Amino acid sequence: MKRIIVDYKKLTPEILGLLVDKYPDGYDDDQVISFKNAKNETVDAVEVRTDDTVYLVKVSTRLENTMANFDEDDYEDSEFNDPIVDIPEKTEDVEEEEEEK
Template sequence: MKRVIVDYKKLNKDILALLVEKYPDGYNDSDIVTFKNGHNDVIEAVEVKTEDTVYLVKISKRLADTMANYDLEE
C-alpha cells in the first residue's frame, strides 16, 4: 500500500469526501499523526485510506474550515 502526503492546497474532492466521511464531526488530537519529513520538519496530518493508498493530509486551519463547509459546497 502506498502512502501519499497531501497538502491542503492540493486536496481534491475525492480525498476531501473521504475526510468528511471518516471525520464527520471534525478530527480530534487523537486522530492526528505526527512524523518528520525528509527535511526533518515535524508534520501533523490526518489519515484516510482507499483500497491501495494511505493519504496523510497535512493539518491546517483552512483544512478544518473546508471540511466544516463541505456539505454547503455540494
C-alpha cells in the same frame, strides 16, 4: 500500498469527501499523526485510506474550515480529482444571475 502526503493546496474533492466521511464531526488531537518529513520538519496529519492508498492530509485551520463546509454536490464529476484550490468557488450570486437570464 502507497502512502501519499497531501497538502491543502493539493486536496481533491475525492480526498476531502473521504475526510468528511471518516471525521464527520472533525478530528481530535488523538487522531492526528505527527512525523518527520524528508527535511526533518515535524508534520501533523490525519489519515484516510482507499483500497490501494493511505493519504496523510496535513492538518491546518484552513483544512478544518473546508471540511466543515464541504458538500459533494458542489462539485462536478469532472472536477472530483482536481485540487480544490483550482476549482472556482460556486456562490449563490452566480446561481441567481444564471436564473435571471
